[in-house]
Amino acid sequence: MHIMIELPRLTGSKCRLPCLKTLEILNSTADATWPVELETPALETYVVRRHVGNIRVFHKDVGTVKHLRINAAVQLSDFPMLQVLQLEQGVETTAILSQLELREDLCPELWCIEQINHLNINKSATHSRMLSSRSIQLLGVEELRGLEGVFSDLGEMLKIPLKFTHVKEAIKKTEELLANALRILEQAQRIVTCLQTDLAERRTALCPEQRLNMDVLALIFESCAQENPLTLLTIARVSRRWRTTVLSMPKAWSHLPLEASIHPRALQLFVDRSHPLPIHVVHPYVPAEVLLELDGIADRLHCASLSKCVSHSLPARFPQLERLFIGDKSFVYREDLNSSRFPRLRHFVYDSELMPSVFACGSPSQLPPLETLSVHITVRPEWHLLLDGCKDTLVSLRIHATMRISLTERKYQLPHLKTLEICNTNGGTWALKLESPVLETYIVQSDSNTSLHTDLGTVKHLRTNSTPQLHNYPMLQVLQLEGEADVFDVISQLGTYGICFDLERIEQRCSARTIDPDEVTSRLEAITSRPVRYSAVNEFSYLGVLLDSEIGQ
Structure with missing residues (x-):
């Protein structure tokens, strides 16, 4: 909608023009007043020509004006969204530039100022720097274009006759228009990017995971x-x-x-x-040099699994280390495994079959107070020094013998031992005698029928690969059978001797021999009045035993 009003021809009134975008006011007398109060919420283009002696403000609702043409002084603070300002003859450009210089936030979207009959505009150095910093084009023209022609069709300009002076002027004008167009394009691209980011975030808000705190x-x-x-x-x-x-x-x-x-x-x-939290190494076999090259890791290690390491090459101290797994091809010297170097070490697994002879050096009291120990029995006798140094504090013990060896008989009293695992696949004699007054969990794997441990009166959980003599386990609650263990022999012992009154469950790992669970259950019901549950399983239920894979948990 376009309105052109010539004063003085109107009578006083109020009017709201919600769709008005262009307003042009012409004033030809010095004493004319503005009798109409207009509301123009969508006004974009405003042209006002006042008599030289009239200083009244004719229209006040100019907050949305983007294009302004005027023939008198103007307060730019009234036009916060101004983009293009056209000044007719008689308007002082210096006054306009001074307003922009005083307030950096004035008309932030202004990019073009045109003034008639000022082909060579004199600007101070300060004004030039201000215009450059704000990317405002100051143009002197012979004739003001229509506001719709600020971005006029370049094709019309290129129709100028190809004379040398005209071509230079056309190039200059085209460069100016191109610079302004690129500036507007850059602003539009930033807006598009912000809108796309906002849209993506709002769509993400609909995802189910956004509901999780x-x-x-x-x-x-x-x-x-x-x-x-x-x-x-x-x-x-x-x-x-x-x-x-x-x-x-x-x-x-x-x-x-x-x-x-x-x-x-x-x-x-x-x-x-x-x-600053402690660090856990979850890989079971890590070359020590890979791990210990990291900055600051020795002071923060809580549990670690190392392989291919020599204890002499380790850092001087591990103040936070509680669990240590030593893997294959490693040497741990006894003088390096002490309380000053490992003050908080409580769980130690030595899975290497290599044990240096100098392990025998040092006093047993130098060892940390271990609660868990897992060790390979090797051809060298020095391994038992580990047990000497921590026998009074051990809660879990695992001994794995894979070589045929014969040892001098040794006796140890383990007053706090609750879990014992013995794996003897070497076929040799077993000369280790242990006293375990509070033992609760016993796991035994053996190639022979000889008894590897005899202090069994307090055992509640038993896992074995051979048929056990149940009279040795008066407090047994859970029995787990694998390998050659015969469940029917176990049932026969229960029926003959009337033992193991606390037995609750029998588990048998599936083997090549097929056993009918219903038959086992019916025999159990026939010989005992108490409920004993039988189940054939692929994996045993957990007995609270420290296994190799659990040292880093």
Whole structure:
């Protein structure tokens, strides 16, 4: 809608023009007043020509004006959205520039000022710098174009006769228009990018995971880290919210993904993001040099699995280490395994069959007060010094003998031992005598029928690969059979001697020999009045025994 009003021809009134976009006012007398109060919420183009002696403001609702043409002084603060300003003859350009210089936030979208009959506009150095910093074009023209022609068709301009002076002028004008068009295009591109980002975030808000609070997400991410720590790197790339959450969880980053293909920088990233919490090494066999090259890791290791290491090459102290798994091809010297170097070490698995002769050096009292010990019996006798040094504090003991050896008989009293696992596949004699007054869980694997441990009166959980003599287990509650163990022989013992009154469950791992569970159950019901549950399983239920795979948990 376009309105052109010539004063004085109107009577006083109020009017709202909701769709008006262009307003032009002509005033030809010095004493004319503005009798109409207009509301123009959509006004974009405003042209006003006042008599030289009239200083009254004719229209006040100019907050949305983008294009202004005027023949008198103007207060730019009334036009916050102004983009193009056209000044007719008689308007002082210096006054306009001074307003822009005084207030940097004035007309932030203004990019073009045109003035008639000022082909060579004199600007101060300060004004020039201000115009350059705000990317405002100041143009002197012979004739003001129509406001719709600020971005006129370049094809019309290129119709200028190809004279040298005209071509230079056309090039200059085209360059100016191109610079302005590129500026507007850049602004539009920024707006499009912001809108696309906002739209993506709003669509993401509809995802089910957005309904989860930060605490629930943290629990899920910690669980993922324990299964595979490398998933944290993927989680951190999903969304801004997930990245913020996972980076605020040092506990999740405390499990190091020590794999052959991982870069040392990625390992250092886990070390840094888990600060200051203790670090857990979850890979069962890690070359020591790969792990210990990381900055600051020795002071924060909580549990570690190392292979191909020599104890002399390890750092001087591990103040936080509680669980240590020594893998294949490693040498641990007795003088290096002491309380000053490992003050908090409580669980130690020595899975290497190599044991240096100098392990015998040192006093047993130098060992940390171990609660868990797992060791290979080797051809050398020095291994028993480990047991000498921690027999008074041991809670779990695992002994694995894979070589045919004959040892001098040794006796040990283990007053706190609750879990004992013995694996004797060497066929040799067993000369180790243990006293275990509070033993509850006993696991035995043997190639011979000889008894490897005799202090069994307190055992509640038994796992064996041979048929046990039940009269040795008066407090037995759970019996797990595998290998050549005969469940029917067990049932016969229960019926003949009336023993194991606390027995609740018998489990048998599936083997090549097929056993009918219904037949076993019916025989149990026939010989005893108490309920004893029988089940054939692929994997035994957990007995609370420390296994190799659990040392890092």
